[in-house]
Amino acid sequence: MARDSFAREIIHTCLEMTRLGLNQGTAGNVSVRYQDGMLITPTGIPYENLTESHIVYIDGDGKPEAGKLPSSEWRFHQVAYHTRPDANAVVHNHAVNCTAVSILNRPIPAIHYMIAAAGGSSIPCAPYATFGTKKLSEYVAVALKNRKATLLQHHGMIACEVNLQKALWLAHEVEVLAELYLSILPIVEPVPVLSDEEIAIVLERFKTYGLRVEE
Ligand SMILES: C[C@H](O)[C@@H](O)[C@@H](O)C(=O)COP(=O)(O)O
Numbered sequence: 223m224a225r226d227s228f229a230r231e232i233i234h235t236c237l238e239m240t241r242l243g244l245n246q247g248t249a250g251n252v253s254v255r256y257q258d259g260m261l262i263t264p265t266g267i268p269y270e271n272l273t274e275s276h277i278v279y280i281d282g283d284g285k286p287e288a289g290k291l292p293s294s295e296w297r298f299h300q301v302a303y304h305t306r307p308d309a310n311a312v313v314h315n316h317a318v319n320c321t322a323v324s325i326l327n328r329p330i331p332a333i334h335y336m337i338a339a340a341g342g343s344s345i346p347c348a349p350y351a352t353f354g355t356k357k358l359s360e361y362v363a364v365a366l367k368n369r370k371a372t373l374l375q376h377h378g379m380i381a382c383e384v385n386l387q388k389a390l391w392l393a394h395e396v397e398v399l400a401e402l403y404l405s406i407l408p409i410v411e412p413v414p415v416l417s418d419e420e421i422a423i424v425l426e427r428f429k430t431y432g433l434r435v436e437e
């Protein structure tokens with residue numbers, strides 16, 4: 223796809239994050255894999271003010287194009303693409319329920335089979351490090367090794383997928399799971415969870431879900 227089409231798609235994804243209630247203000251950022259690097263949102267610009275010319279190209283060595291300031295979180299986007307060759311898009315936000323669970327410093331357990339959408343039986347919580355730091359990106363690399371999404375302790379969440387539409391969908395799905403988890407916690411703890419065997423069955427089914435007529 224051409225750069226300007228990707229830039230438009232990035233801005234659309236940012237605005238959708240706000241519309242879906244996943245983000246507010248200048249929190250969050252979005253990128254797509256592009257050439258040997260990525261295209262990413264700029265730092266500190268409210269989504270409603272974004273234009274295509276704000277979107278920044280960062281090359282494979284982490285060098286942004288001249289005259290533009292990329293998201294302060296470009297390092298964890300870069301790490302996500304290195305860690306997950308299957309990922310072509312990365313979405314980060316401060317969705318309220320994800321962030322609340324991250325403050326508890328817990329993974330989201332297998333309370334619902336849709337947990338498998340993130341690639342396994344739980345969604346991890348990467349340890350806290352200051353935003354924009356190499357340390358934070360190192361924690362993200364570990365968390366995303368076997369998952370497409372992670373919480374960030376005292377911060378928010380990250381989702382990565384094959385394209386922007388799916389990354390946004392996954393981010394929304396994780397927020398719904400976080401909301402469910404928080405609604406159950408005051409009633410019963412530990413919360414009832416699905417077994418690893420049941421999640422393995424769902425993971426297998428997801429490989430073909432929506433691709434053919436089910437028998
Ligand atoms: C302080 C920032 O808001 C930080 O939380 C960062 O993670 C974020 O979400 C937005 O930063 P950018 O505007 O630099 O992408």
Ligand SMILES: [Zn+2]
Pocket residue numbers: 249250314315316353377378
């Ligand atoms: Zn953030």
